[in-house]
Amino acid sequence: MSATARVVAPLAGGLVTLLALGALSVSVSAGVKSAGQRLAAPQAEKPKVAVADHAEVPYCTPRFKQVLERVLHSCGLSGGDNRRGCKPADVKTFASISDADFNELFTPLKERGGVVLFDTAKDELDAEAKKLLADRWADRKGARYFFVVARASKTGSPEKNRALSHRRANSIMYYLKELSKDPELEKKVGLLWLGNEFAQLSKEYCTWPNSRTGKKCDDESINRSAFVSWVDCRL
């Protein structure tokens, strides 16, 4: 047996094994330690990931949100206040806005919402009103709040109309409770009742989707109503 086979070959094999093992061990150790250093002191910030939230659409202008926020807050729709809805005078004060501007803010919600119409001096919802409400309620998408803005026509005293529009708003709330069985409904639905003192609707609003399509609609009847809509704004 030659010296190569007896001595050189096993030595070379063993040496190569040890050298390779050493080099690989250094490489593995360096790779792991480098990862450890990056873990302890990250050099690059983690890429930002979008966070799930309610919808925010272009009509949520700062002005619109400001009014809605004030209304939400002052009418007890946010925070722990037990009040539901607010008086017409409150809306005017807290919204700090004219009647026309107030109505104008809701114009982008024309197709998203609907106008529930009532009989004179009544607060009962008819079948069409319930259907409109159910349809609009089901089409929530990403909205956080559902607004109900109830009104009364000019006929009668402001006090009576204030109470009437309050009852109309409540009728809607009761129906939504029955419909949705949602235990957190109170946190979602904002009720406003304006009586006949603030932001009356003009006849033009008869063209908005409503519960009595095809029936007579005028300056009086359009205000025997409640406008309802989900509002796609983060407030």
Add this chain to the structure above:
Amino acid sequence: MFESKSRIPPAISLVASALGLSFATSSTLDYAAHLDRGLHDLHCSFVPGAGPTEAAEACRTAMYSPYAAFFRDKYWGGIPISLFALGSFTFFAGFALYLLLAGARAPRRAVGFFTVVAITPLLASAVMGTISAVELGSFCKTCVGIYISSFLLALGALLGALGLRRADGDERPRGSWLVPAAFLPALGAVSLVPAAVYASSMPDHRPYLDKCGTLKKEAEAGDALAKITGKRPVKKATFFEDPLCPTCRAFHQRLRAEGVLDRLDVQLALFPLDSECNWMLSSAMHPGACTVSKAVICGKDRTQQLLEWAYDEQEALAKAGKLGTPTLRAVIEKRWGADLVTCIDSTETKQTLNKHLHFAAENAIAVSTPQVFLGKQRVCDEDTDMGLRFTLRHLSPELLP
């Protein structure tokens, strides 16, 4: 002539070992890079030493699988199996070099020993290849590189053994019994060294496990979420998942493979990454995911069955989803019947899915799936794959069998 022929088998084994070393090194360094809890490109190629690529789904699937590493509950990510390949190929390279240099004068017992031990990587490759085919459903190119190297190594060794038979009567010494007695422990030691070095260098991941936030709102007020209750539930969990999301599927499979799903009481919030129903996206990442999510909701007491069917059929459903809702509905109807499709189309189901999405919004989860909460504790994204078992061991040890 005989002398040069006798060198061919060890030369094949030497080349095979070098190839195996190259693939095992790539795989090991990729694994090690992920110990920083970041996401990195992988070396996923049949070409040894090829650069890392983004498109390495099969390699990522293999890397995140429970079969990629040992001791995964003791070390974050475990000790990758490629480290043992690294050590053993090093040994085989050295031994093949020895046989190559010794040529026809290499002792018969040395050649015999090499033949026996050089087959073991092929056996391991056969096992891993079967797992890839049966459990993972894909083959990672780097792994296939190791399988091929193992095959060539075994081939070289067997050719060497066949050469022994032909060389009856030659002057090749028999060699001592000490050859296998000494080299077997050496093979074991060399195979273990890289793993020992890796384990001793690892950073401590424990401080990072509970730093990813908590669930703000534990339950959906209207009890709209779906439920998956294991056979022996010991822990409540909340999952936000998209049935057409491959990462969710892989996560679900990992939980099942670990035996963890049986120990969980899961409330499942469907979070389809599809703009048809999910307002948080401007375009559909997984078209059709809203429809499939509704199907899962309609499963009611068969939620898990529906979800797992969606995961099993994910490619077909995703393809159908891209073709449009009618195609997708037809696929669903074929498997689950017309009643389920009627349920999918109902306003009630649409509202239920909407509630799932609002639950996600109220919890301000990341718009990415899956999002996993054990009790209230959010499991970091990076702990839902490689580090899953380690994380469970530390956050909820009762979940591990």
